[in-house]
Amino acid sequence: MKPKVAFYWCASCGGCEEAVVDLAEDVLAVVEAVDIVFWPVAMDYKLSDVEALDDDELAVSFINGAIRTSEQREVVELLRRKSGAVVAFGACAWLGGIPGLANLSSATSILEFVYRESPSTPDGDGVRPLEETEVPEGRLVLPHFDEDVRTLDQVIEVDYYLPGCPPPASLIAQAVTAIVEGKLPEKGSVLAPDVALCAECPRADTKPEDLKVGAFHRPYEVIADPETCLLAQGIVCLGPATRSGCDAVCMRANMPCTGCMGPTSRVIDHGAKALSAIASLIESRDRDEIAVLAEQIVDPVGTFYRYSLPASLLHRRVDAASATTSGSAKS
Amino acid sequence: MTSQIVIDPITRLEGHGRIHIFLDDGGDVDHAYLQIPELRGFEKFAQGRRAEDMPQITSRICGVCPMAHHMAGTKALDDLYHVDPPAAAKKVREMVYDAFMVEDHALHFFFLGGPDFVVGPTAPKAERNILGVLGKVGLEIGKEVIGFRKEIRGLISEASGKVIHPVFGLPGGISQPISSELRDGFVAGAAHAVEFSRFSLQIFRDVVLANPEYVELITSEAYTHRTYYMGLMDEQNRTNFYDGRLRVVDPDGKEFLSFAANEYLDHVAEHIEPWSYLKFAYLKDVGWQGFTDGPDSGVFAVAPLARLNAADAMSTPLAQEAAEEMFSTLGGKPVHHTLATHWARLVEMMNAAEQMVELAADPEITSPDVRTIPTETPTVGIGVVEAPRGTLIHHYETDERGIITQANLIVATQNNAARIALSVDKAAKALVHGPGVDEGLLNEVEMAFRAYDPCFGCATHSLPGEMPLIVEIHDSRGELVRRIRRD
Numbered sequence: 001m002k003p004k005v006a007f008y009w010c011a012s013c014g015g016c017e018e019a020v021v022d023l024a025e026d027v028l029a030v031v032e033a034v035d036i037v038f039w040p041v042a043m044d045y046k047l048s049d050v051e052a053l054d055d056d057e058l059a060v061s062f063i064n065g066a067i068r069t070s071e072q073r074e075v076v077e078l079l080r081r082k083s084g085a086v087v088a089f090g091a092c093a094w095l096g097g098i099p100g101l102a103n104l105s106s107a108t109s110i111l112e113f114v115y116r117e118s119p120s121t122p123d124g125d126g127v128r129p130l131e132e133t134e135v136p137e138g139r140l141v142l143p144h145f146d147e148d149v150r151t152l153d154q155v156i157e158v159d160y161y162l163p164g165c166p167p168p169a170s171l172i173a174q175a176v177t178a179i180v181e182g183k184l185p186e187k188g189s190v191l192a193p194d195v196a197l198c199a200e201c202p203r204a205d206t207k208p209e210d211l212k213v214g215a216f217h218r219p220y221e222v223i224a225d226p227e228t229c230l231l232a233q234g235i236v237c238l239g240p241a242t243r244s245g246c247d248a249v250c251m252r253a254n255m256p257c258t259g260c261m262g263p264t265s266r267v268i269d270h271g272a273k274a275l276s277a278i279a280s281l282i283e284s285r286d287r288d289e290i291a292v293l294a295e296q297i298v299d300p301v302g303t304f305y306r307y308s309l310p311a312s313l314l315h316r317r318v319d320a321a322s323a324t325t326s327g328s329a330k331s
Numbered sequence: 332m333t334s335q336i337v338i339d340p341i342t343r344l345e346g347h348g349r350i351h352i353f354l355d356d357g358g359d360v361d362h363a364y365l366q367i368p369e370l371r372g373f374e375k376f377a378q379g380r381r382a383e384d385m386p387q388i389t390s391r392i393c394g395v396c397p398m399a400h401h402m403a404g405t406k407a408l409d410d411l412y413h414v415d416p417p418a419a420a421k422k423v424r425e426m427v428y429d430a431f432m433v434e435d436h437a438l439h440f441f442f443l444g445g446p447d448f449v450v451g452p453t454a455p456k457a458e459r460n461i462l463g464v465l466g467k468v469g470l471e472i473g474k475e476v477i478g479f480r481k482e483i484r485g486l487i488s489e490a491s492g493k494v495i496h497p498v499f500g501l502p503g504g505i506s507q508p509i510s511s512e513l514r515d516g517f518v519a520g521a522a523h524a525v526e527f528s529r530f531s532l533q534i535f536r537d538v539v540l541a542n543p544e545y546v547e548l549i550t551s552e553a554y555t556h557r558t559y560y561m562g563l564m565d566e567q568n569r570t571n572f573y574d575g576r577l578r579v580v581d582p583d584g585k586e587f588l589s590f591a592a593n594e595y596l597d598h599v600a601e602h603i604e605p606w607s608y609l610k611f612a613y614l615k616d617v618g619w620q621g622f623t624d625g626p627d628s629g630v631f632a633v634a635p636l637a638r639l640n641a642a643d644a645m646s647t648p649l650a651q652e653a654a655e656e657m658f659s660t661l662g663g664k665p666v667h668h669t670l671a672t673h674w675a676r677l678v679e680m681m682n683a684a685e686q687m688v689e690l691a692a693d694p695e696i697t698s699p700d701v702r703t704i705p706t707e708t709p710t711v712g713i714g715v716v717e718a719p720r721g722t723l724i725h726h727y728e729t730d731e732r733g734i735i736t737q738a739n740l741i742v743a744t745q746n747n748a749a750r751i752a753l754s755v756d757k758a759a760k761a762l763v764h765g766p767g768v769d770e771g772l773l774n775e776v777e778m779a780f781r782a783y784d785p786c787f788g789c790a791t792h793s794l795p796g797e798m799p800l801i802v803e804i805h806d807s808r809g810e811l812v813r814r815i816r817r818d
Contacts, residue, residue: 012394013391013392013394014393015391015393015395015397015495018394018395019495022481022484024480025477025481027477028477042460044459044460045457097391098391099372101388102375104376104379109375110372113374113375114374114610115603119739120601120739120741122601129603129604129608130605133605135362136362138335140366142607142608165496166394166496218381218383220383220412221704224506250492252492253506254499254506255506258384298733299379299381299734301379302381302388303381306384306388
């Protein structure tokens, strides 16, 4: 019997779904090899179809997106129960991803901006989405939002991780093959090479052994040489602190790595690792000169923790004013 | 006794949603609500980020149309830094953008919306998907569809870095020029795209137009609303996906407004309802009169049918021919039948393919001069493109270092949100009678939103958290009698 497989999305963008579709003719091979029993973007199966399965009946569930709502928790808990293995698919499920940057704001302040401060929202009526609304015909409900964004393994047990935003096609194909053939690595593994991205960067040969940076440039301020190491050109590139497996596609397009593949297995906090990797390149030992260089990195959190804030030791910003306020949209 | 039907989740769309149908004592539909129970926090967490990171951060609003956000963001950066990119950079951006329009429209026709027609609106749910389409049209054609998207998406990847989440956009240009090998790839891809569009239009004729039941469905009152229409136009009021002025026509098809993107706040505002996280855009010039159509209601539409309605003509000859065929078949311009959006989408696929042909042949397309370095202090930047799903506006304000102090995004599905709500309600009223409706009929209710190719992921960029579609049917006492849910 073909192994049964589910794909599901939480707080995500749909790019992981597109990455699966982008397997192109290989997706037909996947369809031959497995039974997809749940995939909302492409198929009309319902949650009740999943509920009807036996526990562990699914060989594997691929879950993308970070976790923000009670509803998402319920669905991933259900999929966990029904699945032999769960793969956190992509940067958001593994590390929180770009939506995880929402942990820099309280849920209340987000609602405040969207429904009051936004320049296209007229002032005055004060209407906000509510968890319960009485309409003339009856009652309508909306889900509750948690105060913070969480990674998948902060909510359920996860067996494997596929990195990337989105995961590269070659890694998806390898993971699916390993599952179909039952050749899975050690539980908890990240299904990608465990070396830094510089190893596969076409510019690696131009990276000086003793690389030092005298000034940092923002990508729009200079025209980068298309062949030289971007760090050697003073452009912040997270390649040295980021896992390989993406074929260095951003550098091939003459843009720096922003870290979507996450850290290697030896790193606990990707942002801290990236920050120290870049800071170690500063040539000067003069306090004032170092301060000038540090000023050139104008957004350290957005630069170093772009994909990993919820998974990091920081997890979220807590403002004194909002720390005790619930993020829910209660009336 | 009133009943309720809940369809949860709605499927074959981007993002999550739920349809809640209330029935009256006689079992007819009292009101059907489309609720969007998700929200993320992009505008809020954009604050404090570097402006130049916005094209890459906002592309994560939607992995299906990342190029639309990337490009709207990049154009907003041009405006923010008061910098005019070299001609070659603009041409490359537009060529890549046209390639994106082609493959995205193909995704919707064959994978998302098409199964309703090709496999059938009430076919078993296990077959209403791309695999069912392949079963119906044959594996050969299926492989052509899959292979074509792969080819075009490969070209986009090479030009922009990554097809899912591009990286090439910078204020004042793009990060790399197009090599002559890649140009050759675009020339071949563009020719293929024209052929593919011709072939897709023929499938539409053979499968949809040749079936009187489908034509009746498309033109039925259940799927018809007389609203305003908006789209981006060139100087001759012809369709353009990358740049131009926003034009609005009234329900009779007469020009009502024409304005530059940076005047959007004078004309577009957002209405809030307590029962959905999605905001409903409307025309300020007319005002919000509730969920109703007609010339006195500020409800308007964007996306393929709206663009065709708002344009005087298509910018290319084969697309113009296809548009004329559509308008003459459906009774002239403007067409108010929502389901005709599927046809208009294929007309636009041809339009984008022909534009690709023209740009790929332009001698300047391989020029190495693709960057103008910004020198001015950033202040306010507003960028607009036509996303596949409609008009998309990015608006950034920064401090003098180019750090975002405020971001406001008006996305396609927000512009369509009120009309989509109308469509779901009207279709439900026409189709649902009593709580015992079958699954196929409920799918026909879903077709009312699916035609728009809505992206509720995009539309609710405002706070993290997404949710599946649920349809609930409640009786007149508010008791839940049926809940249909898809995740």
